[in-house]
Amino acid sequence: MTELTGAEAAFVLVPEAHTGDWVWERVAAALRRSGARVHCATLSGGSPAAGEDADSPSNSADLETHIAEVIRQVDAAGECVVLVGHGYGLIPALGAADRRRDRVVRVVHLDAAGLPEDGDTALDVLPALPRPGRAETEVPPPTREEWHRLGSTDGLAPAALDRLAARALPQPAATLTQPLRLSKGAARIPRTGVLCTADGSTIVRLRWLVSLGDPRLSPLTEPGNTFLELPTGHWPMLSEPELLAQALRWAAAGEGESLAASPDQVPGHLRPFVLEVPDRPRERMEHIDLYPPDDQVACPAVVFVHGGPLPAGIRPTPRDWPFFTAYARHAAQLGTVGVTLDHRLHAPGDLARAAEDVSAAVELVRAHPRVDGDRVALWFFSGGGPLAAPWLSAPPPWLRCLAVNYPMLEPLPGHGTDGDRFRPAAAVRGAGDLPVILTRAGLEDPALDATVERFLDAAAECGASVEVVAAPHCHHGFETLDHTTEARAAVREAMRRVLGHLGA
Structure with a gap:
């Protein structure tokens, strides 16, 4: 060189x-x-x-x-x-x-x-x-x-x-x-x-x-x-x-940082979860996995929606990442059905297709005999934040709570997506009294955190019900990156609030 x-x-x-x-x-x-x-x-x-x-x-x-x-x-x-x-x-x-x-x-x-x-x-x-x-x-x-x-x-x-x-x-x-x-x-x-x-x-x-x-x-x-x-x-x-x-x-001069990782470095999304959660049996249906609790009665469900865009060919897919399987098992441990899914947000222009995948997954979940279809929560992560907008704009009566963790709450400039369909800051005007739980990482990327700030301003203007779980010393994706007391407390607090709104 x-x-x-x-x-x-x-x-x-x-x-x-x-x-x-x-x-x-x-x-x-x-x-x-x-x-x-x-x-x-x-x-x-x-x-x-x-x-x-x-x-x-x-x-x-x-x-x-x-x-x-x-x-x-x-x-x-x-x-x-x-x-x-x-x-x-x-x-x-x-x-x-x-x-x-x-x-x-x-x-x-x-x-x-x-x-x-x-x-x-x-x-x-x-x-x-x-x-x-x-x-x-x-x-x-x-x-x-x-x-x-x-x-x-x-x-x-x-x-x-x-x-x-x-x-x-x-x-x-x-x-x-x-x-x-x-x-x-x-x-x-x-x-x-x-x-x-x-x-x-x-x-x-x-x-x-x-x-x-x-x-x-x-x-x-x-x-x-x-x-x-x-x-x-x-x-x-x-x-x-x-x-x-x-x-x-x-x-x-050839200066700058390298992207090369050491051969023994475990990618962040495959590292252990911040909480120790026991393994549980799951049921696989099409593009979703259900983790039911021990009780055999119909229970509320929490559907965990991953972010993106993610390459189409990655393995394992998100519903098998330790991150999401632990969240779903933790929900089941606390008496609700935890659900992971795969959607097709592979490029910024795929939001509409991914939204269809999420809707289809929700219908499968609500129709399942182990699920109380009138008590469901949706929990979005990271770049999946724009997918929350359609649910905020016209929440159905069975949607008891919507949660977002360190989200991107509008498509970033230059990503080829315009209009308000996938902009939660615009959609929140239709949220009514739907509870929104927002976990905010203090060490967030500034560009993403700016979208959160605009969402909170819009929510305040229309009186939407937004509860913020603050994690001031945590990073984006802290559940596998920050094994700290604060990170564990943030996971537990967000889960407590979501399950509280489900009546679980």
Whole structure:
């Protein structure tokens, strides 16, 4: 691996969809002040300029057009090129790096979700990008009020947002739908991920995703691949240009954290539960498992809903994780039917499908002879928080309680989900007197905790019944990460309140 200083590197900066080389002006200036060579790629836009023919290259651009434009900048930059792709810009950057492996020494993923592979399109890995219609040749740019759909606008001054809206271009549809072609050698180019934490991307979350065993993410753990964080939203070149320039210099030098774990390290979701809970028999039905108590009468039930998105092929699936099986067994130990389930929240756009899975699971549970179908609680965790919204907006009479642990209570910016269907802060207006138990981890990721704060504000405004179980010294997922007195007390207190509302 070639490691450089900021002064030795030649940077080629590739912009996000709908933008151009102008977004890099302040970052480029900061890099040049440190002695670096900088080239800013201009990618062909959508609509032709005034007087330009409708069949001009800018109007008929596809992904290969953009890759060729990045290659020209790489060739002009010389040797030892660090190629930076922001959001969509990562896709043509990877294509260019693969074809100039003799020049490109590192690719920087700047707040770009996913790890594109050969055959992927931009739409496959970037859920925030709008889907063009079948007959559309270009995608119009976002309005000023819509830029959050591409990613968090945290840190952007109003003037910067005005400039984004004023200078935005349509995106040629074929740049989003044409497959990226990569050779096997592309995986050997060192990478650095620069994560924007206000967008929900953190090193801790990436480590957790890698620990789940998704083979698509395993290349991120290879030697030479590093990760850095910036405390801002999706547009650091506008909100924090000096910090971004410094991060790019560090990336060029191969600095940053590794995602590689020691061979004997047990992933957090497979570690022992914070309470010692005896094993119990279970009954498996379709995509759910029921853990009944010893009593043979019909009992209330607690349905535990895991978070996500989670890769489709991980094993074991969440209903078999020690985390959820212990929760269900603990509920059964206390006289209720504990239920675990698997749902298909594999990508941010899967919320509707996952919601159907949860509804189907609830119907199976309520119809079971061991369950009192008029006394059910739903308990959501982490990224499953948005799935609570439909139940909050119109709670059925048999739903006696809804609980959420360290939840994400709205889809994060740039995750391709809009509207209020999966926003608990909007849905809570319809909750009426439904009791809501919210376990709040004090050492939570700030981006997730901000969604909790907005939910609590909305609940207070409409008088919803929200009971907070505070765990000020606990982390996200504390039930297996923090084996402390406080963590044990938080689990017991939340369970006590949920079962109390069930009359158990």
